[in-house]
Amino acid sequence: MASSSDKLDRRQFVGNGVRIAGAIGLGGFVGFLAGRRGSADDTVWQIDPNKCIACGNCATYCVLDESAAKCVHSYPMCGYCELCTGYFEPDPNDLNSGAENQLCPTGAIVRKFVEEPYHEYSIDEALCIGCAKCVKGCNAFGNGSLYMQVRHDRCLNCNECAIAVACPSQAFVRVPASNPYLLKHKGTGA
Protein backbone atom coordinates (compact mmCIF):
# COMPACT_ATOMS: atom_id res chain seq x y z
CA MET A 1 0.00 0.00 0.00
CA ALA A 2 1.50 3.27 -1.09
CA SER A 3 2.05 5.95 1.46
CA SER A 4 0.64 9.39 0.98
CA SER A 5 4.22 10.78 0.34
CA ASP A 6 4.60 8.47 -2.73
CA LYS A 7 1.54 9.97 -4.33
CA LEU A 8 2.03 12.57 -7.13
CA ASP A 9 0.23 15.78 -6.76
CA ARG A 10 -1.45 17.28 -9.83
CA ARG A 11 1.38 19.76 -10.48
CA GLN A 12 4.03 17.00 -10.56
CA PHE A 13 1.87 14.83 -12.80
CA VAL A 14 1.37 17.62 -15.34
CA GLY A 15 5.09 18.54 -15.21
CA ASN A 16 6.16 14.94 -15.87
CA GLY A 17 3.64 14.69 -18.70
CA VAL A 18 5.00 17.83 -20.38
CA ARG A 19 8.59 16.59 -20.04
CA ILE A 20 7.77 13.18 -21.57
CA ALA A 21 5.77 14.76 -24.39
CA GLY A 22 8.65 17.18 -25.07
CA ALA A 23 11.15 14.33 -25.19
CA ILE A 24 8.97 12.37 -27.59
CA GLY A 25 8.41 15.46 -29.75
CA LEU A 26 12.15 16.27 -29.84
CA GLY A 27 12.98 12.70 -30.73
CA GLY A 28 10.42 12.72 -33.49
CA PHE A 29 11.69 16.03 -34.87
CA VAL A 30 15.31 14.81 -34.92
CA GLY A 31 14.18 11.62 -36.58
CA PHE A 32 12.24 13.60 -39.20
CA LEU A 33 15.29 15.74 -39.97
CA ALA A 34 17.51 12.68 -40.21
CA GLY A 35 15.03 11.06 -42.55
CA ARG A 36 14.86 14.13 -44.76
CA ARG A 37 18.62 14.30 -45.00
CA GLY A 38 18.75 10.63 -45.95
CA SER A 39 16.27 11.04 -48.80
CA ALA A 40 18.09 14.14 -50.09
CA ASP A 41 21.27 12.14 -50.33
CA ASP A 42 19.45 9.50 -52.36
CA THR A 43 18.59 11.76 -55.28
CA VAL A 44 20.66 12.66 -58.32
CA TRP A 45 20.46 15.17 -61.15
CA GLN A 46 18.76 14.21 -64.39
CA ILE A 47 17.42 15.90 -67.52
CA ASP A 48 13.70 15.66 -68.18
CA PRO A 49 13.60 15.04 -71.94
CA ASN A 50 10.12 16.53 -72.12
CA LYS A 51 11.47 19.86 -70.89
CA CYS A 52 14.88 19.89 -72.60
CA ILE A 53 15.11 22.35 -75.48
CA ALA A 54 18.57 21.19 -76.64
CA CYS A 55 20.06 24.65 -76.07
CA GLY A 56 23.61 23.32 -75.87
CA ASN A 57 24.31 24.66 -72.38
CA CYS A 58 25.09 21.15 -71.13
CA ALA A 59 28.32 21.30 -73.15
CA THR A 60 29.60 24.45 -71.49
CA TYR A 61 28.21 24.79 -67.96
CA CYS A 62 29.18 21.45 -66.42
CA VAL A 63 32.02 21.80 -63.90
CA LEU A 64 33.73 18.85 -65.52
CA ASP A 65 36.02 19.48 -68.48
CA GLU A 66 33.98 16.98 -70.43
CA SER A 67 30.29 17.39 -69.63
CA ALA A 68 28.50 14.63 -67.77
CA ALA A 69 25.45 15.28 -69.94
CA LYS A 70 25.50 13.18 -73.07
CA CYS A 71 23.24 12.32 -75.93
CA VAL A 72 21.59 8.93 -75.58
CA HIS A 73 19.48 6.97 -78.02
CA SER A 74 16.08 5.30 -77.66
CA TYR A 75 16.35 2.49 -80.18
CA PRO A 76 12.66 1.49 -79.96
CA MET A 77 11.72 5.02 -81.04
CA CYS A 78 14.27 5.27 -83.84
CA GLY A 79 13.17 4.96 -87.46
CA TYR A 80 16.62 3.66 -88.50
CA CYS A 81 16.41 6.20 -91.31
CA GLU A 82 18.79 6.18 -94.22
CA LEU A 83 18.71 9.97 -94.08
CA CYS A 84 18.93 10.49 -90.33
CA THR A 85 18.51 14.18 -89.58
CA GLY A 86 20.30 13.71 -86.27
CA TYR A 87 23.34 12.34 -88.08
CA PHE A 88 23.43 14.33 -91.33
CA GLU A 89 23.70 18.04 -91.96
CA PRO A 90 20.35 19.50 -93.06
CA ASP A 91 21.33 19.29 -96.72
CA PRO A 92 24.18 16.75 -96.97
CA ASN A 93 26.25 16.33 -100.12
CA ASP A 94 25.80 12.59 -99.88
CA LEU A 95 24.49 10.01 -97.47
CA ASN A 96 27.85 8.74 -96.29
CA SER A 97 30.02 9.21 -93.21
CA GLY A 98 32.13 11.97 -94.74
CA ALA A 99 32.91 14.58 -92.10
CA GLU A 100 31.36 17.31 -94.26
CA ASN A 101 28.03 15.46 -94.16
CA GLN A 102 27.93 14.84 -90.43
CA LEU A 103 26.02 17.07 -88.05
CA CYS A 104 27.98 16.09 -84.95
CA PRO A 105 30.98 18.39 -84.49
CA THR A 106 33.02 15.61 -82.93
CA GLY A 107 31.85 12.67 -85.00
CA ALA A 108 30.36 11.02 -81.93
CA ILE A 109 27.52 9.27 -83.76
CA VAL A 110 28.36 5.93 -85.33
CA ARG A 111 26.31 4.96 -88.41
CA LYS A 112 26.09 1.26 -89.11
CA PHE A 113 24.31 -0.40 -92.05
CA VAL A 114 21.65 -2.91 -90.96
CA GLU A 115 19.80 -3.82 -94.15
CA GLU A 116 18.64 -1.86 -97.14
CA PRO A 117 17.75 0.96 -96.45
CA TYR A 118 17.98 0.86 -92.65
CA HIS A 119 20.90 2.15 -90.58
CA GLU A 120 21.57 1.99 -86.86
CA TYR A 121 22.92 5.02 -85.03
CA SER A 122 24.78 4.81 -81.72
CA ILE A 123 26.55 7.36 -79.55
CA ASP A 124 30.27 7.13 -78.84
CA GLU A 125 30.06 8.72 -75.39
CA ALA A 126 33.78 9.30 -75.18
CA LEU A 127 33.44 11.73 -78.08
CA CYS A 128 30.07 13.28 -77.20
CA ILE A 129 30.45 16.77 -75.75
CA GLY A 130 26.75 17.21 -74.97
CA CYS A 131 26.12 20.01 -77.49
CA ALA A 132 22.70 18.47 -78.33
CA LYS A 133 22.95 19.44 -81.97
CA CYS A 134 21.89 15.93 -83.01
CA VAL A 135 18.93 16.16 -80.62
CA LYS A 136 17.71 19.20 -82.49
CA GLY A 137 18.18 17.54 -85.86
CA CYS A 138 16.41 14.35 -84.80
CA ASN A 139 13.48 16.24 -83.33
CA ALA A 140 13.10 18.66 -86.23
CA PHE A 141 12.12 15.94 -88.68
CA GLY A 142 12.26 12.57 -86.95
CA ASN A 143 10.89 10.79 -83.93
CA GLY A 144 13.02 12.44 -81.24
CA SER A 145 14.83 9.23 -80.38
CA LEU A 146 18.07 11.13 -79.65
CA TYR A 147 17.89 13.03 -76.36
CA MET A 148 20.04 14.27 -73.50
CA GLN A 149 20.69 12.50 -70.20
CA VAL A 150 23.11 13.02 -67.31
CA ARG A 151 25.44 10.02 -67.24
CA HIS A 152 26.00 8.98 -63.66
CA ASP A 153 29.34 7.31 -64.25
CA ARG A 154 30.62 10.87 -64.74
CA CYS A 155 28.31 13.21 -62.85
CA LEU A 156 29.64 14.48 -59.51
CA ASN A 157 26.07 15.14 -58.31
CA CYS A 158 27.00 18.64 -57.15
CA ASN A 159 24.74 20.16 -54.55
CA GLU A 160 24.08 23.03 -56.93
CA CYS A 161 24.51 21.73 -60.47
CA ALA A 162 25.97 24.46 -62.67
CA ILE A 163 24.04 23.23 -65.71
CA ALA A 164 20.79 23.16 -63.74
CA VAL A 165 21.35 26.80 -62.79
CA ALA A 166 21.95 27.74 -66.42
CA CYS A 167 19.22 25.54 -67.89
CA PRO A 168 16.70 27.91 -69.54
CA SER A 169 13.83 25.42 -69.46
CA GLN A 170 14.24 24.00 -65.93
CA ALA A 171 14.82 20.58 -67.45
CA PHE A 172 17.27 19.59 -64.70
CA VAL A 173 15.43 17.78 -61.93
CA ARG A 174 16.31 15.64 -58.94
CA VAL A 175 15.35 12.00 -59.34
CA PRO A 176 15.76 9.01 -57.01
CA ALA A 177 19.23 7.50 -57.20
CA SER A 178 17.55 4.11 -57.40
CA ASN A 179 15.97 5.16 -60.71
CA PRO A 180 18.42 7.72 -62.04
CA TYR A 181 17.40 8.01 -65.72
CA LEU A 182 14.34 9.55 -67.39
CA LEU A 183 14.15 7.37 -70.45
CA LYS A 184 12.05 7.97 -73.51
CA HIS A 185 9.82 5.16 -74.64
CA LYS A 186 8.06 4.50 -77.90
CA GLY A 187 4.58 5.90 -78.07
CA THR A 188 4.73 7.78 -74.82
CA GLY A 189 6.05 10.94 -76.22
CA ALA A 190 8.36 10.90 -73.28
Added chain:
Amino acid sequence: MIGIAVVLAVAIGAVAVSRVPRSGDAGSGLPQRFDYDLKTHKTIDPALILYRQAGELPLDLSASRAVAVGPEDRIYVAGDQKILVFDREGTRRSEIALESEPRCLAVGGAGNKEPGRIYVGMRDHVEVYGPDGTRQAVWERLGEKAVLTSIAVADSADEHDIFAADAGHRVVHRYDPSGKRLAEIGRRNREQKIRGFIIPSPYFDLAVTADGLLRVVNPGMHRIEAYTFDGHFEEPLVWGKASLEIEGFCGCCNPANMAAMPGGGYVTAEKGIPRVKIYGADGNFVGVVAGPDVLAPTATITEETREDHKLEVVDVAADSRGRILVLDPAARKVRIFVARNPQMETKS
Protein backbone atom coordinates in the same frame (compact mmCIF):
# COMPACT_ATOMS: atom_id res chain seq x y z
CA MET B 1 34.80 45.23 -36.38
CA ILE B 2 32.17 42.52 -36.46
CA GLY B 3 29.86 44.87 -38.36
CA ILE B 4 32.50 45.49 -41.05
CA ALA B 5 33.08 41.75 -41.41
CA VAL B 6 29.37 41.10 -41.79
CA VAL B 7 28.99 43.84 -44.43
CA LEU B 8 32.04 42.49 -46.30
CA ALA B 9 30.66 38.95 -46.20
CA VAL B 10 27.29 40.12 -47.49
CA ALA B 11 28.98 42.09 -50.30
CA ILE B 12 31.12 39.10 -51.33
CA GLY B 13 28.05 36.88 -51.25
CA ALA B 14 26.07 39.30 -53.40
CA VAL B 15 28.88 39.50 -55.97
CA ALA B 16 29.21 35.70 -56.00
CA VAL B 17 25.48 35.21 -56.53
CA SER B 18 25.37 37.84 -59.26
CA ARG B 19 28.18 36.05 -61.12
CA VAL B 20 26.33 32.75 -61.21
CA PRO B 21 25.06 32.44 -64.80
CA ARG B 22 21.28 32.32 -64.59
CA SER B 23 20.34 33.25 -68.13
CA GLY B 24 22.23 30.29 -69.56
CA ASP B 25 22.91 31.77 -72.97
CA ALA B 26 26.37 30.34 -73.58
CA GLY B 27 25.01 27.48 -75.69
CA SER B 28 27.36 24.77 -76.83
CA GLY B 29 30.31 27.15 -77.12
CA LEU B 30 30.88 25.97 -80.66
CA PRO B 31 31.50 28.45 -83.50
CA GLN B 32 28.39 29.73 -85.24
CA ARG B 33 28.96 27.54 -88.27
CA PHE B 34 28.06 24.56 -86.08
CA ASP B 35 24.63 25.97 -85.20
CA TYR B 36 21.66 23.87 -86.22
CA ASP B 37 19.86 26.39 -88.33
CA LEU B 38 17.07 25.80 -90.83
CA LYS B 39 16.39 29.51 -91.34
CA THR B 40 17.61 29.67 -94.93
CA HIS B 41 15.62 26.57 -95.83
CA LYS B 42 12.44 27.97 -94.36
CA THR B 43 12.49 30.99 -96.63
CA ILE B 44 10.47 30.51 -99.81
CA ASP B 45 10.86 32.62 -102.92
CA PRO B 46 7.59 34.62 -103.10
CA ALA B 47 7.46 34.03 -106.85
CA LEU B 48 6.91 30.34 -106.16
CA ILE B 49 3.86 30.90 -103.96
CA LEU B 50 0.98 30.40 -106.36
CA TYR B 51 -1.90 30.34 -103.89
CA ARG B 52 -3.48 32.73 -101.42
CA GLN B 53 -5.66 31.99 -98.43
CA ALA B 54 -9.26 32.83 -99.27
CA GLY B 55 -11.00 31.60 -96.15
CA GLU B 56 -10.87 29.38 -93.14
CA LEU B 57 -13.10 27.11 -91.11
CA PRO B 58 -12.62 27.34 -87.34
CA LEU B 59 -12.68 23.96 -85.60
CA ASP B 60 -13.72 23.18 -82.05
CA LEU B 61 -11.43 20.16 -81.97
CA SER B 62 -8.56 19.75 -79.56
CA ALA B 63 -6.90 17.13 -81.80
CA SER B 64 -7.83 17.32 -85.44
CA ARG B 65 -6.49 14.50 -87.58
CA ALA B 66 -7.71 14.52 -91.16
CA VAL B 67 -9.59 16.48 -93.80
CA ALA B 68 -11.42 15.05 -96.82
CA VAL B 69 -13.75 16.22 -99.54
CA GLY B 70 -17.01 14.49 -100.49
CA PRO B 71 -19.81 14.96 -103.02
CA GLU B 72 -20.75 18.57 -103.79
CA ASP B 73 -17.39 19.55 -102.30
CA ARG B 74 -18.58 18.99 -98.77
CA ILE B 75 -15.68 19.20 -96.34
CA TYR B 76 -15.21 16.53 -93.67
CA VAL B 77 -12.86 16.98 -90.72
CA ALA B 78 -12.03 14.15 -88.31
CA GLY B 79 -10.75 14.77 -84.81
CA ASP B 80 -11.36 14.14 -81.12
CA GLN B 81 -14.22 11.63 -81.30
CA LYS B 82 -16.24 13.16 -84.09
CA ILE B 83 -16.50 14.20 -87.68
CA LEU B 84 -17.49 17.73 -88.60
CA VAL B 85 -19.23 18.26 -91.93
CA PHE B 86 -19.23 21.61 -93.75
CA ASP B 87 -20.77 22.54 -97.07
CA ARG B 88 -18.59 23.96 -99.85
CA GLU B 89 -19.21 27.50 -98.63
CA GLY B 90 -17.93 26.59 -95.18
CA THR B 91 -21.24 26.44 -93.32
CA ARG B 92 -21.27 23.71 -90.73
CA ARG B 93 -23.98 21.20 -91.60
CA SER B 94 -23.62 18.31 -89.20
CA GLU B 95 -21.53 16.49 -86.66
CA ILE B 96 -21.08 12.73 -86.40
CA ALA B 97 -20.18 11.29 -83.01
CA LEU B 98 -17.64 8.45 -82.94
CA GLU B 99 -16.85 5.94 -80.21
CA SER B 100 -13.10 6.33 -80.46
CA GLU B 101 -10.55 8.71 -81.87
CA PRO B 102 -10.36 8.78 -85.66
CA ARG B 103 -7.03 8.89 -87.48
CA CYS B 104 -8.06 9.27 -91.09
CA LEU B 105 -11.10 9.37 -93.32
CA ALA B 106 -12.33 9.24 -96.89
CA VAL B 107 -15.73 9.90 -98.44
CA GLY B 108 -17.26 8.20 -101.46
CA GLY B 109 -17.38 10.75 -104.27
CA ALA B 110 -20.15 11.57 -106.73
CA GLY B 111 -18.98 8.73 -109.01
CA ASN B 112 -19.11 6.18 -106.24
CA LYS B 113 -21.75 3.51 -105.95
CA GLU B 114 -22.58 4.98 -102.58
CA PRO B 115 -21.79 8.70 -102.74
CA GLY B 116 -21.31 10.36 -99.38
CA ARG B 117 -20.47 7.11 -97.59
CA ILE B 118 -17.86 7.91 -94.97
CA TYR B 119 -14.95 5.59 -94.22
CA VAL B 120 -13.23 6.39 -90.94
CA GLY B 121 -9.89 4.87 -90.04
CA MET B 122 -9.48 4.15 -86.34
CA ARG B 123 -6.14 2.91 -85.08
CA ASP B 124 -6.70 -0.71 -86.05
CA HIS B 125 -9.92 -0.87 -88.07
CA VAL B 126 -12.26 0.93 -90.44
CA GLU B 127 -15.75 2.10 -89.55
CA VAL B 128 -18.34 2.97 -92.17
CA TYR B 129 -20.98 5.68 -91.79
CA GLY B 130 -23.83 6.58 -94.07
CA PRO B 131 -24.23 10.10 -95.45
CA ASP B 132 -26.70 10.79 -92.63
CA GLY B 133 -24.11 9.85 -90.01
CA THR B 134 -25.48 6.47 -88.96
CA ARG B 135 -22.90 3.78 -88.45
CA GLN B 136 -23.31 1.04 -91.03
CA ALA B 137 -20.40 -1.28 -90.33
CA VAL B 138 -17.28 -1.92 -88.29
CA TRP B 139 -14.72 -3.81 -90.30
CA GLU B 140 -12.33 -6.42 -88.97
CA ARG B 141 -9.59 -5.38 -86.58
CA LEU B 142 -6.11 -5.60 -88.03
CA GLY B 143 -4.23 -6.49 -84.87
CA GLU B 144 -2.16 -4.81 -82.17
CA LYS B 145 0.47 -3.58 -84.60
CA ALA B 146 -1.91 -1.83 -86.98
CA VAL B 147 -1.82 1.96 -87.30
CA LEU B 148 -4.16 3.20 -89.99
CA THR B 149 -3.04 6.56 -91.32
CA SER B 150 -4.95 7.11 -94.55
CA ILE B 151 -7.94 5.86 -96.55
CA ALA B 152 -8.83 6.32 -100.20
CA VAL B 153 -11.89 5.31 -102.19
CA ALA B 154 -12.03 4.39 -105.87
CA ASP B 155 -14.84 6.29 -107.52
CA SER B 156 -14.72 5.02 -111.10
CA ALA B 157 -17.70 3.41 -112.85
CA ASP B 158 -16.53 -0.14 -112.20
CA GLU B 159 -14.25 0.18 -109.17
CA HIS B 160 -15.48 1.11 -105.74
CA ASP B 161 -12.84 -0.52 -103.60
CA ILE B 162 -11.36 1.07 -100.50
CA PHE B 163 -7.68 1.28 -99.69
CA ALA B 164 -6.30 1.78 -96.19
CA ALA B 165 -2.66 2.64 -95.44
CA ASP B 166 -1.38 0.77 -92.39
CA ALA B 167 1.84 2.32 -91.05
CA GLY B 168 2.22 -0.39 -88.43
CA HIS B 169 2.27 -3.27 -90.89
CA ARG B 170 3.78 -1.11 -93.66
CA VAL B 171 1.25 -2.22 -96.25
CA VAL B 172 -1.89 -1.00 -97.94
CA HIS B 173 -5.02 -3.07 -97.33
CA ARG B 174 -7.51 -3.35 -100.16
CA TYR B 175 -11.18 -3.86 -99.20
CA ASP B 176 -14.33 -4.29 -101.21
CA PRO B 177 -17.27 -2.05 -100.23
CA SER B 178 -18.64 -4.76 -97.93
CA GLY B 179 -15.46 -4.69 -95.87
CA LYS B 180 -13.94 -7.92 -97.13
CA ARG B 181 -10.17 -7.61 -97.16
CA LEU B 182 -9.07 -8.58 -100.65
CA ALA B 183 -5.33 -8.07 -100.70
CA GLU B 184 -2.24 -6.39 -99.32
CA ILE B 185 -0.31 -4.01 -101.52
CA GLY B 186 3.30 -2.92 -101.28
CA ARG B 187 4.91 -5.64 -99.20
CA ARG B 188 8.60 -6.02 -100.03
CA ASN B 189 9.06 -8.22 -103.09
CA ARG B 190 12.38 -8.35 -104.93
CA GLU B 191 10.95 -10.02 -108.02
CA GLN B 192 8.43 -7.24 -108.48
CA LYS B 193 11.05 -4.61 -107.55
CA ILE B 194 8.97 -3.53 -104.56
CA ARG B 195 11.35 -2.28 -101.87
CA GLY B 196 8.60 -2.02 -99.31
CA PHE B 197 7.31 1.05 -97.54
CA ILE B 198 9.84 2.77 -95.27
CA ILE B 199 7.81 4.48 -92.56
CA PRO B 200 9.97 5.89 -89.75
CA SER B 201 7.10 7.83 -88.19
CA PRO B 202 3.32 7.29 -88.41
CA TYR B 203 2.71 9.32 -91.56
CA PHE B 204 1.81 7.16 -94.52
CA ASP B 205 -0.63 8.54 -97.04
CA LEU B 206 -2.26 7.37 -100.26
CA ALA B 207 -4.71 8.56 -102.90
CA VAL B 208 -6.56 7.18 -105.87
CA THR B 209 -5.75 9.31 -108.91
CA ALA B 210 -7.79 10.09 -112.00
CA ASP B 211 -5.71 7.67 -114.12
CA GLY B 212 -7.10 4.75 -112.12
CA LEU B 213 -3.96 4.05 -110.14
CA LEU B 214 -3.23 3.98 -106.46
CA ARG B 215 -0.54 6.49 -105.43
CA VAL B 216 1.18 5.72 -102.16
CA VAL B 217 3.71 7.86 -100.34
CA ASN B 218 6.88 5.99 -99.43
CA PRO B 219 8.06 8.57 -96.89
CA GLY B 220 11.44 7.04 -96.02
CA MET B 221 12.25 6.99 -99.73
CA HIS B 222 10.90 10.54 -100.21
CA ARG B 223 8.81 9.45 -103.16
CA ILE B 224 5.32 8.73 -104.43
CA GLU B 225 4.86 5.22 -105.78
CA ALA B 226 2.20 4.00 -108.20
CA TYR B 227 0.36 0.68 -107.97
CA THR B 228 -2.51 -0.85 -109.87
CA PHE B 229 -5.46 -1.83 -107.72
CA ASP B 230 -4.21 -5.41 -108.03
CA GLY B 231 -0.93 -4.39 -106.39
CA HIS B 232 1.32 -4.31 -109.44
CA PHE B 233 4.14 -1.84 -108.91
CA GLU B 234 4.37 0.74 -111.69
CA GLU B 235 8.04 1.58 -111.36
CA PRO B 236 8.30 4.11 -114.25
CA LEU B 237 5.67 6.28 -112.58
CA VAL B 238 7.57 6.71 -109.32
CA TRP B 239 8.59 10.27 -108.56
CA GLY B 240 10.03 12.39 -105.74
CA LYS B 241 13.45 13.08 -104.27
CA ALA B 242 14.97 13.97 -100.91
CA SER B 243 16.08 17.57 -100.68
CA LEU B 244 15.70 20.65 -98.54
CA GLU B 245 15.34 22.60 -101.78
CA ILE B 246 11.76 23.51 -102.54
CA GLU B 247 11.44 20.95 -105.34
CA GLY B 248 12.24 18.04 -103.03
CA PHE B 249 10.92 16.51 -99.83
CA CYS B 250 12.82 17.53 -96.71
CA GLY B 251 14.05 15.62 -93.69
CA CYS B 252 14.10 11.92 -92.98
CA CYS B 253 10.64 11.07 -94.22
CA ASN B 254 8.30 13.13 -96.29
CA PRO B 255 5.78 13.98 -97.62
CA ALA B 256 3.68 13.31 -94.56
CA ASN B 257 0.41 13.80 -96.39
CA MET B 258 -0.78 13.99 -99.97
CA ALA B 259 -3.97 14.42 -101.99
CA ALA B 260 -4.86 14.13 -105.65
CA MET B 261 -5.80 17.29 -107.54
CA PRO B 262 -8.98 17.19 -109.64
CA GLY B 263 -7.31 17.67 -113.03
CA GLY B 264 -4.33 15.42 -112.25
CA GLY B 265 -1.40 16.40 -110.12
CA TYR B 266 -0.85 16.34 -106.40
CA VAL B 267 -0.82 18.51 -103.35
CA THR B 268 1.70 17.44 -100.70
CA ALA B 269 2.32 18.42 -97.09
CA GLU B 270 5.68 18.07 -95.34
CA LYS B 271 6.52 17.85 -91.67
CA GLY B 272 9.63 19.35 -90.11
CA ILE B 273 9.55 22.39 -92.33
CA PRO B 274 5.83 22.81 -92.93
CA ARG B 275 5.41 23.22 -96.68
CA VAL B 276 2.34 22.58 -98.81
CA LYS B 277 3.25 22.26 -102.47
CA ILE B 278 1.75 21.39 -105.82
CA TYR B 279 3.22 18.85 -108.23
CA GLY B 280 2.02 18.06 -111.72
CA ALA B 281 0.67 14.69 -112.81
CA ASP B 282 4.18 13.67 -113.90
CA GLY B 283 5.67 14.68 -110.53
CA ASN B 284 7.24 17.94 -111.66
CA PHE B 285 7.24 20.68 -109.06
CA VAL B 286 4.65 23.35 -109.90
CA GLY B 287 4.60 25.74 -106.95
CA VAL B 288 3.88 26.40 -103.31
CA VAL B 289 0.53 26.73 -101.60
CA ALA B 290 1.82 27.76 -98.17
CA GLY B 291 5.06 27.63 -96.26
CA PRO B 292 6.35 28.13 -92.73
CA ASP B 293 5.48 31.83 -92.75
CA VAL B 294 1.81 30.79 -92.73
CA LEU B 295 1.84 27.36 -91.12
CA ALA B 296 4.40 27.83 -88.34
CA PRO B 297 3.09 30.11 -85.57
CA THR B 298 6.61 30.98 -84.38
CA ALA B 299 9.97 31.12 -86.10
CA THR B 300 11.61 28.59 -83.81
CA ILE B 301 8.86 25.99 -83.51
CA THR B 302 10.37 23.85 -86.24
CA GLU B 303 13.44 23.30 -84.02
CA GLU B 304 11.33 22.51 -80.96
CA THR B 305 12.33 19.37 -79.04
CA ARG B 306 9.56 19.23 -76.42
CA GLU B 307 6.80 16.86 -77.47
CA ASP B 308 3.99 19.04 -76.18
CA HIS B 309 5.36 22.12 -77.92
CA LYS B 310 6.01 20.62 -81.34
CA LEU B 311 4.22 21.83 -84.44
CA GLU B 312 1.51 19.39 -85.46
CA VAL B 313 1.55 18.04 -89.00
CA VAL B 314 -0.95 19.46 -91.48
CA ASP B 315 -3.25 17.38 -93.69
CA VAL B 316 -4.38 18.37 -97.16
CA ALA B 317 -7.27 17.82 -99.55
CA ALA B 318 -8.43 19.36 -102.81
CA ASP B 319 -11.97 19.97 -103.96
CA SER B 320 -13.42 19.78 -107.47
CA ARG B 321 -12.75 23.47 -108.04
CA GLY B 322 -9.06 23.06 -107.30
CA ARG B 323 -9.25 24.77 -103.94
CA ILE B 324 -6.67 23.43 -101.51
CA LEU B 325 -7.88 22.63 -98.00
CA VAL B 326 -5.16 22.63 -95.38
CA LEU B 327 -6.04 21.22 -91.98
CA ASP B 328 -3.91 23.19 -89.53
CA PRO B 329 -4.23 21.43 -86.14
CA ALA B 330 -2.10 24.01 -84.33
CA ALA B 331 -4.35 26.86 -85.44
CA ARG B 332 -7.47 24.66 -85.07
CA LYS B 333 -8.78 25.56 -88.48
CA VAL B 334 -9.04 24.45 -92.06
CA ARG B 335 -7.36 27.00 -94.27
CA ILE B 336 -8.83 27.33 -97.74
CA PHE B 337 -6.42 28.36 -100.49
CA VAL B 338 -7.22 29.39 -104.02
CA ALA B 339 -4.88 29.94 -106.93
CA ARG B 340 -3.63 33.49 -107.41
CA ASN B 341 -4.00 32.84 -111.12
CA PRO B 342 -7.48 31.27 -111.58
CA GLN B 343 -6.24 29.22 -114.55
CA MET B 344 -4.02 27.28 -112.11
CA GLU B 345 -6.99 25.61 -110.50
CA THR B 346 -7.84 23.64 -113.58
CA LYS B 347 -4.28 23.28 -114.98
CA SER B 348 -2.42 21.44 -112.22
